Amino acid sequence: MQGMSLIVKNITRLVAGFIAIFGVYTVFYGHVSPGGGFAGGVILAGALVLIVLAFGEEFSRKVLPHGVAQTSDALGAMSFLLVALFGYMAGGFFVNFLPRGEPCTLFSAGTIPISNLAIGVKVGAGLFGAFLALALFRRQSDGHSRSPIAGRPNRGGPNGEES
Amino acid sequence: MTLPMLPYLLALLLLVVGLYAIVAKRNVIKIIVGLAILDYAVNLILVLVGYRTTPGAAPMAPILTGGMANEPALVAGAVDPLPQALVLTSIVISLSVTALLVALGLRLYEKYGTFDTERMRNLRG
Amino acid sequence: MDPVLILLLALFGFMLIGSIVAVETRDLLSSVICLGAVGFGTSVAFLLLGAPDLAITQVVVEVLVLVVLVRVVITRKDETQATSRSTLGVGSVMLVLGVLVAVMFWMLAGASGGRLKMRAFGEPLMSETVAAAASAPAGEPEMATTQTEPGSIGGAYLKHGLVGTAVSRGTGAANYVMGIVLDARGYDTLGEATVIFTAIIGAYAVLRRIGRQAHARDVADR
């Protein structure tokens, strides 16, 4: 996929960082203000999607390669499960084992910010990966564009296993 | 049938529009549209269930601001947070379903060169 | 009358019209864009109903879905007109559905039901309280006689969820919705994260270039 015009690229350069920061803010302040890990993760994915749309797919490989997106998707989900399992060791499945703190401050609510972070990473990486797979999926006939799914011919799939 | 029941009726009508799209339209994109409308309808019904009128004031979101001093007012007036938590989950689930549906639609387009399910073999019945 | 209700009814009207246009229009791109409009309408409705978390989430999800759908639709020329099923079959199905919804609404909104009646808009069960002497902690007898509990889980959460009591502990999260989503109902959220993970690897699986390998017999010969 080709990038868009210079105007779009410049505006994206200006805006994408802010969108990403807003996403990070939404993730970290999920327990004191509206938002949370999921919304923040989608915003992060949105920032990456904007970069891909403006600069083209080749550029996105440098920002966040597809394999890394896939792996951090799974790792994010796994770390959320780990938060639950740490609670399991601390007394019970999903036990909030960290101190509650003072409400309305960043360091409060025990494990909730950690869970938010895990979900933010998981959703951001996962949706970006899904976007790459879906929006850049091409018919087999126009082989000039390299979709992330059909990285190389004769490769089994996105996992790149031997076929 | 008092007026306060009307929002539920309208949400149910939205549900019917979504079902109509799925039953009547023979196109993958229209099915995506129909399922999305279904999800909006059911999410709205859930949030409507939790809404609490605060006389003479805007509805109070279940988020504490300005320290613990405001907590009693919040408990007395805020809308129900539980349906909101359920809807948050439901939105994510419908997003997931849409992602999978788009993937299926793309593959079907690749096979048939159309989104029209009339031209696909097994989906006519 | 609650001004929120009037605004909401107007918004629902807009959404109904938008969704009908989205379903009926022949052009797929217009259909997708109308769907986006209905989605943003939903988001505004969430905001009106005191659910800013949902409004934010709905907006960002809608943007992402819209970007993907628009890309899917504009990069693929579908010359065939969107066809419909036979009018008669669809008509009869819709007639049945319409009658069903009318009957259901009548059953829902009818005053019958006594204690188990449908609560009207704006008056959820949580604003009522039930005597709950039994559920007061036995260790605090002075509370056991006077305690009343909200009528629903949500009400109980609003009351006890933040700081906690002897019966239930609190999360310490000022955003009650996040407190429920990530702590009290964290197990549901684990399920939710799993759903999205499943859908994404499912999409990868569906989008694989080559699904099958050489015929089984050749594989077995190896």
Add this chain to the structure above:
Amino acid sequence: MQKLLPLLVAIPLAGGFLVPILGRLTGTRRGAAVLPILMVAAVLVLSLALLAGPDETLVLWIGGWEFPIGISLLADGLTRYLLVIVAVVSLLALLFSMDYMRQYTSPSLYYGLFMLMLAGMNGVVLAGDLFNIFVFIEIAGIASYALVAFGTEADELEASLKYLTLGTVASTFILIGIAVVYNVTGQLNWAKVAEAIAAGGGPSMPLYVAAAFFLMGFGLKAAMVPFHAWLPDAHPSAPAPISAMLSGVLIKACGVYALARVVFSVFGGSEVFGWVLVALGGASMVVGVFLAVGQWDFKRLLAYHSISQMGYVVLALGAAAVMQARGTSEAVVALAIFGGLFHLANHAIFKSLLFLCSGSVEYATGTRQLKLLGGLGRKMPVTGACLRIAALSISGVPPLNGFWSKLIIVLALVLGGFYTLAVITVIVSFVTLLSFAKVQRYVLGGEPTAAVEQAREVPAAMCLASLALAVLCFASSLIILPAVKSRLVDPAVRVVQAGPPPRAKAPPRVVAAERPGAVAAQAAVPPARLERTSP
């Protein structure tokens, strides 16, 4: 003991998250199955330990939250019974997959989705909360939509699209039912919903609306007849071990189990619900079998039989509810429920065996058209023998398990006064026999056809999985022995029969809820937190 409950979901979930990553890192093909098999074996051991444990209702409030706020996991007799069925079929299907899935690419995605589907089913069966049931049904559902399309051929994609569309409509209905229930009762925990309904004097009008939505939703998931359109497309399109999972356990865990739970344990299984279930079950039984007779696609034929056989289960449960409302003796009601649940287990065994055999046949010959097959009995002796056993079992030939469960259902129907239904059940059983006589004649009998010339017996792991299920076809007949029955099935029967909590006759017993650092509070558990336990 209840400390173990989360592991039943957490282990397959971890498998689902880790297997795709490990697949990326190692890239081996056959090795991809090792971790899933170990994990499912662990789940099976845990399920068996639960089944062997004392018959009491285990409740675990997750995260130390308690009523009314938190989510609970709940394991009673019915749950344990289903957990074991799910784990057994999953383990054997995985074993079968090791060689069978070499026909497909990306095994790590396959095993990841498989584990997620298993996690979803275990989650549904363990959930003590209506919304939690919905979430885990979605996990199992989405994994199965993707698995149906795993071969990415046009047919499979279309079947998956149809399945996904109807499955999502079903989930939407379930969610509306949940919304109405929450509006009316203010509770989501189904035991508490049941209490609230009983306290309010039985289901009110709005609750009947909720029940209608639940019936439509779970009926769609269970492919009961007016809602069955997706199943004959979806089940045959999946890879054979997944067909075995879908027909063998998924429609049971996400459909029939949830249906039975909502109808019996929440709404109290009154006569109205009983007749609705009888109508759904009877229609499925008859329509399914007559549609199956005309099929020439091996797997499609099996899929129609799934509709028909699940009809038996739902019919038996519905008849039990009607009998209970009419005041028929408790023993007959228990017999009907036992017949239904016994048939549920039997169907899981013989239908997954049939699908695995169809997979073996397809693996060896490359076709599943009955007219192209023939003479496989000689070419593939093990698969042929397994197929024969399964076919006799599903058609209700003694001494196999299918005979006993059908006999018990017919017996219970006769004792309960449903003579017409009993006759219909017997007729459907004969038509099933006819249909499988056709399968045996065309697949096993006759001279080897051109497609079969080159066929040879499938690899050892596939044979082993089929043989294990064939042995189970004989072994599960033992359930009719009172000693085995009282241990394995009776706790589940009691759960269905007892209905919602107030009708439970057992005295309440405290099951200590898990609460970290609250030993003092635990010492004084207030009466509201007492949990119902079976005797």
